[in-house]
Amino acid sequence: MIRKLMPSIVLLLILAAAAGYAYSQNFFQKEDTPAADPRLLTMNVSDIDRIDIQPVSAGNAAAATNTSASSADPSSVQLYKKGQTWSMTAPAAYPVNPYTIQDWLKALQSATIHGTVEEQPADTSKYGIHGNTPVFAVQGSGGDKLTLAIGSELPTKGYYYAQLNGSSVIQLSQQTVTDLQADAFQFIDTTPIGWDDNQLTQLKWNSTQPEASWTLDHTPNIADPAQDTWTLNGKSIAGDQGTGITDAVKNMPTDQLPVPAAQVKSYDKVLTLRVSLTTDGKATTQHYEGWQNPKNKGYIWLTDPQNQWAYRVSMDNLTTAAQSAKRDAAKSNTSS
Structure with a gap:
């Protein structure tokens, strides 16, 4: 009887050994999903009531990504929200298009940090970041702030250095820089005549x-x-x-x-x-x-x-x- 069962017993032992080996090699365990890149914006986008965009500086190719000769303006852009209404205060009190402001805020809300390069850099010039003037900044109604100074492009194309809140140097995608960099023309109402x-x-x-x-x-x-x-x-x-x-x-x-x-x-x-x-x-x-x-x-x-x-x-x-x-x-x- 035992002799008849020997092939089955041997097979079971082989299967048990194989299962043990596979488990030790994590064959049956789910692979860890890579952590998603953290969001750049930590405050609620609906709380933002001020946007500041500094002028494109000479030689800053990243900041110049989304400007054109016809609309580029060297003046800083300042936008304020009172209640649910946005208005422009600089470079002048131009009538604004609220939809383009919302598009800009959506781009900021979806932006992610693609890695931290250096926590407390003593010299930011090596990243193409000169001075403390941010390229753009936002402020929430509760006093929360986010400032970004855009630097040069990384050796790996498609990403740029940026200094976050005057501290860490991080990596931002070129798409994020393109979406966020804007001038006054991009926020104004470009159709002067309108009605329902x-x-x-x-x-x-x-x-x-x-x-x-x-x-x-x-x-x-x-x-x-x-x-x-x-x-x-x-x-x-x-x-x-x-x-x-x-x-x-x-x-x-x-x-x-x-x-x-x-x-x-x-x-x-x-x-x-x-x-x-x-x-x-x-x-x-x-x-x-x-x-x-x-x-x-x-x-x-x-x-x-x-x-x-x-x-x-x-x-x-x-x-x-x-x-x-x-x-x-x-x-x-x-x-x-």
Whole structure:
């Protein structure tokens, strides 16, 4: 009987030995998951109420990663949040685009530290970090702060040295540096004309450059926007024609920082635009004006309804907006 069982006993002993060896070599144990890189930001992003971005310094290639010749500004950028509203205080009180500020904060929130290079460096110049001026900094409502001075690129491409809070030198990805470095132009509202079409009742355009005069009337149907009524110079047009005109007018972006409106009032006035709106049952009217420098007819300067800022807009975009209505007016005359 024992002789018959011997092969089975030997097999069991072999299996037991193999299992013991495999266990000793961690064959049956889960591999440890590598620890995730720590987050750069330790405070709650919703608590941040101040952003400071210092000017791009000469020779700092990392800081210059996300700037362009058309928008680069040497001045420091300061943004403050009061309640839920962001505003710019430096280099000037330019109107801001809150969505680009939120995008910047999301990039900061997702940024990670890819390793610590040196805890308390006596000399940061070897990392391309000169002085204590941060490239960007944020501050929370509770007083928490984060400051970063961006240095040079690591020998392993794709990462940069950065000094965190004036202390440790860490590694940041090039993508993080690119996402966070910004100038004033990237935070401003680059479309000076805007409204909600659901509130628009009339758009009256009169320009001499190019020569165009038309009136777009709109009766919104809040329950069913597809039933909105549009007329151009008193003649009915299709809804997509009406929104096409408003889109062309609203989509005239500026390509540089605005200037005080008073600076352009000596130019030739070439455009008056009146926008009539009804908001919560209250009628309001916004007036925009376009001014052209006789020495540079490739652009006009649009002044806002408050007569505070003037935005440079290309003549090509202005012509597109003016002719969008003239084209639809011609279609309307043909169909009638």
